[in-house]
Amino acid sequence: MKIGEFAKKSGVTVKTLLHYDKIGLLEPSEKTDSGYRIYCEEDLLKLQQITTLKFIGLSLNEISHILHESGENLESMISFQKKALEEKKKHIDAVIEVFNKAQNTARKNGFLDASNLIDIIKVTNMESRVREQYKSDKNLNIRSNLHSYNTNKVDFDKWCFSNINFFENAKILELGCGTGKLWLKNKEYISSDLDITLSDFSKSMIKIAKGRLEEVSHDFNYEEINAENIPYEDETFDIIIAQHMIYFIPDIEKALAEIQRVLKPKGIFYVTANSCEAMKELNKLAEKFAPNLGLDTNGYSERFDLEHGKGILEKYFSKVEVEILDGKIIVDDPKPVVSYKASTIQGSSILVGERKKEFTKYLEEHIRKNGHISITTKTCMFKAEK
Template sequence: MENIEINKQPIKDQYKDDKNLNLRLNLHTYNINKVDWNDWCFNQMDFQSKARILELGCGPGGLWERNKYKLNKDWNITLSDFSKGMLECAKKTLAEVDYDFKYKEIDIQDIPYEEGSFDVVIARHMLYHVPDIEKALSEIKRVLAAGGTFYATTNGRGAMAQLYELIEKFDPEIGLNNLGMGDRFEFEGGRLLLEKYFSEVEMQVFEGKIVVPQAEPVVSYVASTMRGRAILTGQKKQEFTKYVEDYIEKNGNMSITTEACIFKVKK
């Protein structure tokens, strides 16, 4: 939960466009929970008429593309990301959607809007990347209108546990037992941080299981992460691919538990 010094360059490289993200999303297409994540998230959200909406870390815009037929023309939607490249991906994703989205490059730690500018703020699976999470939450609270709602999503500590265990057995010294920084803002710690800044915090959980019959999606997932891109290359990547192939041949598939949530937070 603590704020730490983070080297921003690997994060910038990771999210300069949607290539790495798409490699990870591909693994999730094998989830046997066939409820779409973007559908589920959108259905957890309440938007009043004429709502002023800000999404922070919008990525390639999947939430809005998936729910394009549910959009209210009276809403004012601003999509933001710290990455110019990712914003361009969002613009391409949403180019055929008949809606006047606004796009803005924003650092969540310094949101360039006045106090009370938005009725809804959204941050999905991104707060654990922020160097100063508490500064970000303070900024979100500031730009939320009185009675406004903040929606944040993240993973639980049990998410992808079988994958981490597989990596650990493959090579305990490889340093990939945790592929990201998700433990900085997860179910329990995330709630505690939110409760420091907001009076009302609710949480809904989205569970699933990935059942993948081949090695490639697993290897691509690991190799696309910030740590994996540096470590899982060349001969080591070949060895890991063979290890996963052998595991799947022995077990028939690889089963990976997924566990995510959405926090609904009132100002």
């Protein structure tokens, strides 16, 4: 097929096809001596993949990476597209549910209050921003760097591991495993009889975790899982772990119901979260620097934190206990502090270019006057028993 016929058959404009050819995303199978582009059925399959991936929100660069560098076969590619579309459908359903609630409120009261508006903004915007944050481990590493200045030298992951009761032959699921650091840092203490499944909603994170844990002599299972729809039967796991990830889930209540469902009777859900007191000094500095821009918050973590988490968990679990880890970051260099704020969801769009340089100078002046920046850290682990 020549480009005009191919465009007509596929429903894509000639201009779009020319652009895809120019950037190397979809090159025709053949170009004649006269310069005509000739497309075949295989090109039609590639175009289908491109349009589907574009529909679910991926950029052309991301699509190019998937098509040209993933090395996946046709069956796995179709499976990936199908799963991605299912995820998009779930998100759309969640958005519709929030709008239905808002509509009912408006019908009843004649207006929408701030909480309704905040719900709409968060649920419509958060998923894409969270996915952008966790395409790689770059942002996690930046934030870990600031915490290396903590005067409390108790390692967070080792502290978490020590607070989990890994009894013999336990079947374990970690949601949002990230880079797998919980297991890497505690590799010498992992019992061989444990059945451990590591999961994340980010395919990239699972790949990173799998690579890092190759040095650990344990046979981990790996799954791509959305916590709102855990693909296991009722009462499958003895232990479920979620480190600092519950507040990123669009529908927290739905996720907790799923976690409760797949836990065995008396099973334990170990979930970590921040306190609203965490980073309070840094947030005050950020607010003075840029008032009313959203730099003075801990992002989505306020949706599930130390102060409110227990009440949320008690809706689904019979017994909830909490352990707290306090600390203090003392730093006399503005660079790790600026990098930390700029790596967050809210900071990534604000602390760029000249404003990032200005924030650095602002912190340099604070350090000159005070000798250092002191930042409270306070995190917790909830132990929720089914």
